[in-house]
Amino acid sequence: MTAHRIVFANEKGGTGKSTTAVHVAIALAYQGAKVAAIDLDPRQRTLYRYLENRVETERRREIALPGARFSVYDGEDIGELDDLAEAIADGYDFLIFDTPGRDDQFARHVAATADTLVTPLNDSFIDFDLIGQVESESFKVKKLSFYAELMWETRKKRGLKTINEGRRELDWVVVRNRVQHVEAKNMRRLEGALLELSKRVGFRISNGLSERVIFRELFPSGLTLLDKGHLGELGTSHLVARQELRQLVAGLNLPMPTNREPDLQLAGDE
Numbered sequence: 001m002t003a004h005r006i007v008f009a010n011e012k013g014g015t016g017k018s019t020t021a022v023h024v025a026i027a028l029a030y031q032g033a034k035v036a037a038i039d040l041d042p043r044q045r046t047l048y049r050y051l052e053n054r055v056e057t058e059r060r061r062e063i064a065l066p067g068a069r070f071s072v073y074d075g076e077d078i079g080e081l082d083d084l085a086e087a088i089a090d091g092y093d094f095l096i097f098d099t100p101g102r103d104d105q106f107a108r109h110v111a112a113t114a115d116t117l118v119t120p121l122n123d124s125f126i127d128f129d130l131i132g133q134v135e136s137e138s139f140k141v142k143k144l145s146f147y148a149e150l151m152w153e154t155r156k157k158r159g160l161k162t163i164n165e166g167r168r169e170l171d172w173v174v175v176r177n178r179v180q181h182v183e184a185k186n187m188r189r190l191e192g193a194l195l196e197l198s199k200r201v202g203f204r205i206s207n208g209l210s211e212r213v214i215f216r217e218l219f220p221s222g223l224t225l226l227d228k229g230h231l232g233e234l235g236t237s238h239l240v241a242r243q244e245l246r247q248l249v250a251g252l253n254l255p256m257p258t259n260r261e262p263d264l265q266l267a268g269d270e
């Protein structure tokens with residue numbers, strides 16, 4: 001059994017790749033999946049540090065939480081990364097990659113081997129530019145970005161491979177993240193342009209996490225919205241946020257293992 005690979009990627013920082021990657025990892029662990037994760041952003045190490053903070057919280061509070069096996073890759077060799085990926089995901093259901101917000105050879109490499117590619121996009125035309133450019137008057141898509149072209153090529157190649165080698169097809173999901181209240185007219189234009197683009201490039205559109213201060217506050221403790229009972233008093237807006245997270249994970253259509261209890265990782269269990 002090979003782990004299902006989920007790659008979080010786009011060419012821009014600050015769109016919520018790492019935050020979403022961690023939350024999806026923990027959500028899957030809560031559902032009983034065995035999850036491994038590799039951080040490919042050795043400068044920021046957001047995912048790595050988040051999960052490190054989580055282990056530290058478990059240790060400090062003497063609690064056991066569902067978690068992921070995790071590593072960071074800061075080498076220079078694709079073959080070496082492949083070896084790490086194989087080793088860390090051996091016997092695991094999912095392997096999650098978090099990538100840096102820039103064009104990067106390792107990010108390209110793992111995107112090309114993804115089963116599910118998740119591209120978080122903030123709701124604005126500035127982010128939209130990452131996938132394509134739109135006419136200023138009509139908002140029609142006029143040009144695909146380098147990134148979209150790359151993914152398009154990857155899918156074409158993968159399509160052939162899928163037939164030849166029985167591989168799974170790449171499911172590309174653009175997740176609308178950090179959605180805020182946007183003026184209705186602008187929102188409609190954005191939605192229209194995104195839909196047109198999705199047809200051209202072949203991705204699906206799904207809803208992500210909305211903008212909430214709690215996502216910033218959780219990082220130092222490594223906790224997620226799913227760690228009920230460990231978060232202290234939370235207002236009702238967090239119930240909505242937790243529901244959004246569940247919907248986000250469900251919308252990724254991942255192959256879930258059946259009949260498994262969450263694997264509690266005792267701190268220092270590595």
Ligand SMILES: Nc1ncnc2c1ncn2[C@@H]1O[C@H](COP(=O)(O)OP(=O)(O)O)[C@@H](O)[C@H]1O
Nearest residue numbers: 013014015016017018019209210211212215216
């Ligand atoms: N849904 C959200 N609501 C509020 N803040 C967020 C949300 N998602 C991410 N952030 C914050 O935005 C910053 C960038 O997010 P991050 O996940 O690191 O993005 P990326 O990995 O794409 O660079 C971080 O400070 C993070 O805490």
Ligand SMILES: [Mg+2]
Nearest residue numbers: 017018041046
């Ligand atoms: Mg990041």
